[in-house]
Amino acid sequence: MSFSLTLTLNGAQRDIVLDDPRVTLLDLLRDRIGLPGTKKGCDRGQCGACTVLLNGKRVNACLALAVTLDGAEITTIEGLADGDTLHPVQDAFIEADGFQCGYCTPGQIMSAVGLIAEGRAGDDPERIREGMSGNICRCAAYHGITKAVQEATRRMDAATKGDAA
Amino acid sequence: MPDTVQPIRFGSNSGQPVSRRDGIAKVTGAATFSADNSPANLLHAVYLPATIARGRVTHFDTAAAQAHPGVTHVITPANRPDVQGDPEAKPTLFSFRVEILQDDSVRYAGQPIALVLGETLEAATEGARLLAPQYAAEPVATDLDDGAPFDIEPGGFGRPQGMVHGDIDAGHAAARQAIDVTYETPAQYHNAMETHAIVAEWDGDRLTLDVPSQALNMSCAAYAYFFGIPAENVTVRSPYLGGGFGSKAIPIGPNILAILAARMTGRPVKLMLTRQQMFGPTGHRPATRQRLRMGIDATGALTALDHESLSASSRFDDFFEPASNASQGLYAAGALRSVHKGVRLDIGTPGPMRAPGEASGAAALECAMDEMAHAAGMDPLEFRLRNYAETEPGTGKPFSSKALRDCYLQGAERFGWDGRPLDPGQMRDEAGLLVGWGMGTALFPCPMFAAEARATLRPDGTALVETSAADMGQGAWTSLAQIAADSLGLPLDKVAFNAGHSSLPDGGVAGGSGHTATAGTALHEAGCDVIRQLGEIAATDPASPLHGAGNARFVARDGHLFIEGDDSRSEPFTDILARAGGAALTGSGKGVRPPEVGQEFAMSSHGAVFAEVRIDPELCQMRVTRLVGAFAAGRIINPKLAESQLMGGMIWGTSFALHEKVTHDRTTGRIVNADLAGYHVPVNADVLGLEVITVHEDDLHVNVLGVKGVGEIGIVGTVGAIGNAIWHATGKRIRRFPIRIEDLLTA
Numbered sequence A: 001m002s003f004s005l006t007l008t009l010n011g012a013q014r015d016i017v018l019d020d021p022r023v024t025l026l027d028l029l030r031d032r033i034g035l036p037g038t039k040k041g042c043d044r045g046q047c048g049a050c051t052v053l054l055n056g057k058r059v060n061a062c063l064a065l066a067v068t069l070d071g072a073e074i075t076t077i078e079g080l081a082d083g084d085t086l087h088p089v090q091d092a093f094i095e096a097d098g099f100q101c102g103y104c105t106p107g108q109i110m111s112a113v114g115l116i117a118e119g120r121a122g123d124d125p126e127r128i129r130e131g132m133s134g135n136i137c138r139c140a141a142y143h144g145i146t147k148a149v150q151e152a153t154r155r156m157d158a159a160t161k162g163d164a165a
Numbered sequence B: 001m002p003d004t005v006q007p008i009r010f011g012s013n014s015g016q017p018v019s020r021r022d023g024i025a026k027v028t029g030a031a032t033f034s035a036d037n038s039p040a041n042l043l044h045a046v047y048l049p050a051t052i053a054r055g056r057v058t059h060f061d062t063a064a065a066q067a068h069p070g071v072t073h074v075i076t077p078a079n080r081p082d083v084q085g086d087p088e089a090k091p092t093l094f095s096f097r098v099e100i101l102q103d104d105s106v107r108y109a110g111q112p113i114a115l116v117l118g119e120t121l122e123a124a125t126e127g128a129r130l131l132a133p134q135y136a137a138e139p140v141a142t143d144l145d146d147g148a149p150f151d152i153e154p155g156g157f158g159r160p161q162g163m164v165h166g167d168i169d170a171g172h173a174a175a176r177q178a179i180d181v182t183y184e185t186p187a188q189y190h191n192a193m194e195t196h197a198i199v200a201e202w203d204g205d206r207l208t209l210d211v212p213s214q215a216l217n218m219s220c221a222a223y224a225y226f227f228g229i230p231a232e233n234v235t236v237r238s239p240y241l242g243g244g245f246g247s248k249a250i251p252i253g254p255n256i257l258a259i260l261a262a263r264m265t266g267r268p269v270k271l272m273l274t275r276q277q278m279f280g281p282t283g284h285r286p287a288t289r290q291r292l293r294m295g296i297d298a299t300g301a302l303t304a305l306d307h308e309s310l311s312a313s314s315r316f317d318d319f320f321e322p323a324s325n326a327s328q329g330l331y332a333a334g335a336l337r338s339v340h341k342g343v344r345l346d347i348g349t350p351g352p353m354r355a356p357g358e359a360s361g362a363a364a365l366e367c368a369m370d371e372m373a374h375a376a377g378m379d380p381l382e383f384r385l386r387n388y389a390e391t392e393p394g395t396g397k398p399f400s401s402k403a404l405r406d407c408y409l410q411g412a413e414r415f416g417w418d419g420r421p422l423d424p425g426q427m428r429d430e431a432g433l434l435v436g437w438g439m440g441t442a443l444f445p446c447p448m449f450a451a452e453a454r455a456t457l458r459p460d461g462t463a464l465v466e467t468s469a470a471d472m473g474q475g476a477w478t479s480l481a482q483i484a485a486d487s488l489g490l491p492l493d494k495v496a497f498n499a500g501h502s503s504l505p506d507g508g509v510a511g512g513s514g515h516t517a518t519a520g521t522a523l524h525e526a527g528c529d530v531i532r533q534l535g536e537i538a539a540t541d542p543a544s545p546l547h548g549a550g551n552a553r554f555v556a557r558d559g560h561l562f563i564e565g566d567d568s569r570s571e572p573f574t575d576i577l578a579r580a581g582g583a584a585l586t587g588s589g590k591g592v593r594p595p596e597v598g599q600e601f602a603m604s605s606h607g608a609v610f611a612e613v614r615i616d617p618e619l620c621q622m623r624v625t626r627l628v629g630a631f632a633a634g635r636i637i638n639p640k641l642a643e644s645q646l647m648g649g650m651i652w653g654t655s656f657a658l659h660e661k662v663t664h665d666r667t668t669g670r671i672v673n674a675d676l677a678g679y680h681v682p683v684n685a686d687v688l689g690l691e692v693i694t695v696h697e698d699d700l701h702v703n704v705l706g707v708k709g710v711g712e713i714g715i716v717g718t719v720g721a722i723g724n725a726i727w728h729a730t731g732k733r734i735r736r737f738p739i740r741i742e743d744l745l746t747a
Helices: A025-032 A088-095 A105-118 A123-129 A142-164 B024-026 B064-068 B123-131 B168-174 B216-227 B253-265 B323-327 B358-376 B381-385 B402-417 B478-487 B516-538 B575-580 B595-600 B638-658 B713-730 B741-746
Strands: A003-009 A012-018 A053-056 A059-062 A073-075 B043-049 B055-059 B073-074 B112-118 B134-137 B163-166 B177-185 B197-203 B206-208 B234-237 B269-272 B287-297 B302-314 B335-345 B434-445 B451-457 B463-466 B495-499 B554-557 B560-563 B566-572 B585-589 B604-615 B622-632 B689-694
Touching: A012 A025, A012 B302, A012 B595, A025 A053, A025 B123, A059 A105, A088 A105, A088 B024, A088 B638, A105 A123, A105 A142, A105 B024, A105 B206, A123 A142, A142 B638, B043 B123, B043 B253, B064 B123, B073 B123, B073 B253, B112 B253, B112 B575, B134 B168, B168 B302, B168 B381, B177 B358, B197 B253, B206 B216, B206 B253, B216 B234, B216 B253, B253 B269, B269 B451, B287 B323, B287 B358, B302 B323, B302 B358, B323 B335, B323 B358, B358 B638, B358 B713, B381 B402, B381 B434, B402 B434, B402 B604, B402 B622, B402 B689, B434 B713, B451 B516, B451 B741, B463 B478, B463 B516, B478 B495, B478 B516, B478 B638, B495 B638, B516 B554, B516 B560, B516 B585, B566 B575, B585 B622, B604 B713, B622 B713, B638 B689, B638 B713
Parallel strands: A003 A073, B043 B269, B206 B234, B302 B335, B463 B495, B622 B689
Antiparallel strands: A003 A012, A053 A059, A053 A073, B043 B112, B055 B134, B073 B112, B163 B335, B177 B287, B197 B206, B197 B269, B287 B302, B434 B604, B451 B463, B451 B585, B554 B560, B560 B566, B604 B622
16 A cells, blocks of 8 residues: 655655555655654654654654645755755854754754744743753753854844845 | 973964854754664664563564564574674673573563564564563562662772771761761663664675764774674764763664674664663663761861762673762862662663763762751851862872862852852742752863874875764864864864774773863874974975974974974975975874873862752742853863853753652563653753853863863762752752652652
């Protein structure tokens, strides 16, 4: 039995045929599409390492069955930068040292991009900490993560205002 | 001898807060961790963990597993191919006995009891489930009280040595005031975000492994042993570790099973532990119970510091937490004793977990110091200063350096410690929350292992430096390159650095907080070797402005060779090499500490941590609202990365104090909270004010770089500081970690 679906993955349309309904979005990306940037940390939605954007919203890719996602638009860490130009969140993570081992980093960054798009936190550190608390960092680079999200939020706001003016 | 050692110059690279050189790879998803590798023709392996803690497996439904579509092989003790090594043997310094399906016995919950291979992860996972094992279970012991304590026979790694200095009975007798308190710490599991994972591929009798390793070359030797091949036939690729914390220095049974499966099938095999499996055969910090007896004289000076620690190991191997070691080198007590006792339980073998010994030991020691200070009516900081050790307690050895007093003073000032009420329960914030302040001292030794490195200066004036160093997040890719660039007198962007591959010169062990010191020294020596050779070429070349300077020392700076003390004579590296025929120059170096240095000096990093907690007086919810840590750890190569590491350590301290603990089901012996929902670690919202001060410290003895290490010390003083702050807020002394709401409600 096979299952067909079409995804818009990092801006490109992908037609996918699956032979197994048990495949999660995370394992689809990592094992079957060759996009291992999205990380597996717990496989049950407890750590956030697999965070991707699904139709613009952040989700744990380990909790989504791939066959349920026909027509979805998905952005992974590999699709964030524009060529060699990093996304402001990526830049800010490097500058603020928002990671150590780097394993949770793709999930942290996708979560931060999602949080900023939600517009709920602004650059308020307390709200950022709360909004980023679905993403565990065992190295505990939280101080840098919060600073990075604050800084990226400010820069993206400034850029938006600049565009509007 | 040591008096003649010159501190090396601060180069233009060391000391700079350079951003991580692997930053772009890590923020774009390009950094390749072990399980990200999927070679062609890959098989997926899933092991089945035991759900009893003691007994035998009596039956598997092998046929059901084998019949599942996509399952290719089912391996149980009944059909497991032979390995060449003995599972009971310890082929390297950091080895423990492994479970590799050698028989049908179960020694702890989570032990691998079968391995299933499949064309897909989904098939192998379901195949393992279908095995539906049946057991003959036996009664289990998983609690410290369940075992009979015995004295540990000291014997190196995992079997710690106690010590006695002075007459401890006389010290107790001389005390004008005394305390006798017992603290408990729980079993904790490393839980790096990257679970253990391996991709194993054979080519004849050569083996290539993508596996995270904190000691690449040692890993090669260990895995080679089990398969009867020379260590040089094994290649370990470990460019990035998704966290290690001690657990990835030890070869684990599941990895050996994956390698065996790859040999058996002739196909590459990937095995990635699930999060639940991270509570099994991967080591952990064992539970301890620590009794501290202290006495002071009328001036507040310690007459006795008597620290006895009980810790748990498995039934079949030895790793006892060296907790009472924490009391061996910190305070100037008239008499000092540290004792290690053990019990054996039906648990997996523990292992080194970030600050093994010091973390658990200082949790108890620093709280007991606080209790003693309160009994004496002294401020906790004043009490510690009163018992400040100017030389190593007991031995009287001088410290190679010890800026702990500066740590106390700078930390206290930044925190605002002055004016802290001596009695608990005196402070409230504007919202009515109880506020408490506490402090703790941190100490961590600065060992060096052994490392080798190679440096190559190319004719174009760039360099390649190489060592099989491991970066588990501490920043080896960056800080080691900074050291190497300084040794070569080159800007960082002209130095390429290769690490994380076992074919490179042996980078040693990323552990014991000694990797920067050890691999860094090797890289430094390799660079200096190149510069020495370059100097010889220039000095004997009549066309060089440096000709004839053979007896002078050369200094390399910004791609030029200078005569030391004479900036008027110099020549670019590229000119020297071009005239010499245009070939590259290669140098080598080793990082080891001469044994006489260790005999002459006591060597440790030190620190002081100050904590503020706020506690709801009715609900007893606790928050750590401020942490200030001041640490003296010799030269800081990269302050940006060192501060991150120290902050991470302090958050580990918060985690120890308030979050982490496994709970065993006393009937089955299983861990009931074996995942990240049940095993609590801090999230971002748990981390409020956090500040690190790196205190200046020159150390002329510890190694040529003056580097001690910052990987583990952050956790050490923090646990006690938080426990003490909770007491200061509430007046309730909780002697069991982690401190939970219910402890305060019922105390």
